[in-house]
Amino acid sequence: MNGAISHLPVLPVLVPFVSAFICLLLGAETRRAHRVTGIVATLVSLAVSVMLVMQAGSGDMMVYRAGAWPSPFGIMLVVDRLSSLMVLLTDVVALSAVLYAVRGGDSRGRFFHSFLQLQLAGVHGAFLTGDLFNLFVFFEILLIASYCLLMFGGGEGRARAGVHYVVLNLIGSALFLIAVGTLYGVTGALNMAHLSVRIAEMPAMDAAVVRAAGLLLLIVFALKAAVMPLYFWLPNAYANASAPVAALFAIMTKVGVYCILRVCTLMFGPLAGAGADVALPWLLPAAVATSAFGFVGALASRNLRTMIGYLLIASVGTMLAGFGLFSREGIGGALYYLLHSTVTYAALFLIADLVVRQRDDVGDTLVQGAPLHENGRISALFFIGAIASVGLPPLAGFTGKALILGAANFTAGGIWLWTVTLLGSLFAIVSLTRAGIIIFWNTSGTPAPSSTASGYRFMAPAGLVAVLAALVMFAGPISTYADRVADQLLTPGDYVSAVLRATD
């Protein structure tokens, strides 16, 4: 690497960070300038992440040593195929959230775009960092931004959901620090690649401590990913957040999923000696239970956004089950499904908001109400979103689930995964059909007079639906890329040597 291109990995953190402070400096009264800054910054991030994916696609790792400290002492950003892909996914979702928010959602308070960009900086950093303590710091950045975004607009429901969310995440942070401290105390390392080497060399005497720290990390990431039994905060929080925020939060659970995948393959993989396969006995059962509870919760939901929240939980379970197989097919299939489901749920939260705006008497409660002002357009979007969420052909949810189930065939927990996924998809069809019938068909009276046409608001969810279509059309290259991500993850030696030998 040479010249300007060698500073590419730090841009996904710097660009949102700087633009967040530009918004602050512009003052609270210049809403238009905030919007322009937000859109431009997100577009720049998107362009950078496309370049990162192209760079990483060749299989080379880019290691950015902040302050040029010799490896492994400084903080590093590491771009491999997985992290670059996750950054790109984040930016696609973020762009739709920003575009939706500039149609008025950002004017219910001040500095919406600052918080959103700060959150992006945190999420990008969490995906790119190669240092465990630095991961904690980026977690805190994205969390404090997410607290502000969740509470954005105020109100009773948000206050209640916000207290739960913040308290739970503070406890999670405490556990994270304990895990990091324990690992440092035993191994004397914080760099993830260095930790990987040190854990593998650990004498069997210290195995229990290392494994305890590994499981603590797993608990922390499972809380972020909303894995059973740590998901209870999610439906309420997401149902109360404003639409662009809920759409952006679709990526937040994936931060937890990413960290589980990264830590379990790099530090606690099958070759990790004392820490080998720490998560293996837990991951698949927890994932299947998450799916099961998510689908049942969706069936029992009384309003649309809670239902989407539960379906999101179920999808986290499905993809985690794929990762839990720790095979090339399982990880590749689950990654493909991850791309699809993140975009799907971001789109569904936006569509749910279009519904809510035109049902101002009943909101998103699933009871008979007035017909929507634009029943046709919104119901068409909802229909596509529902198909994508359930995993019916022709959309990519079908391919993703088929890949995961195929990989789970003839494995130990495979029968449970098959049962829960297939039966649960039926539950999802039933609940989404019920929601669709009640909202779009079972109506009485005339559209609420105050409801207005959505206009440009359609653009963001429609754009996400177009991304869903692209995921199907380019299913071949994308799933090949996902399989190559899996290859890279299953040979952590390359990552370790790239990081530990990094020089300029």
Add this chain to the structure above:
Amino acid sequence: MENLMAVGIGTLVACGVFLILRARTFPVILGLTLLSYAVNLFLVSMGRLQGGAPPIVVEGTERYVDPLPQALVLTAIVIGFGMTAFIVVLSLGARFATGSDHVDGLPVLMGDHDSDSADGAVTPPGNQSGVVMNQASSPARDADGAEGEVR
């Protein structure tokens, strides 16, 4: 010294967890604070405990402590301080938005503290969603109220 430290951290964690499990926001915040103190002490002790040893190595230094955990603790303290400030403001906001300092934002149905019932912040139980949603947690709330009276 190790034993003292271990007992101290354990006590802090126990008190913190006990307080976090309470149903009012103020004890919960205190519990989180105690927990973060315990975590900070734990992080310091991960650099091995040594009295009177400097964290900076210069020529001729024989005893020194690992400086990295101290840097980590500084970061953790700053972040913990910010988060505590945030959650104090948040729970004050929730107290005014929901009319109750219960973590589930339940309306105060029975008088449990004189000062609270006096300032008229009682929300009438007309808030359907709150009542329906929090059915499960109401026994805990009652138990908490009863305990408060005993004291």
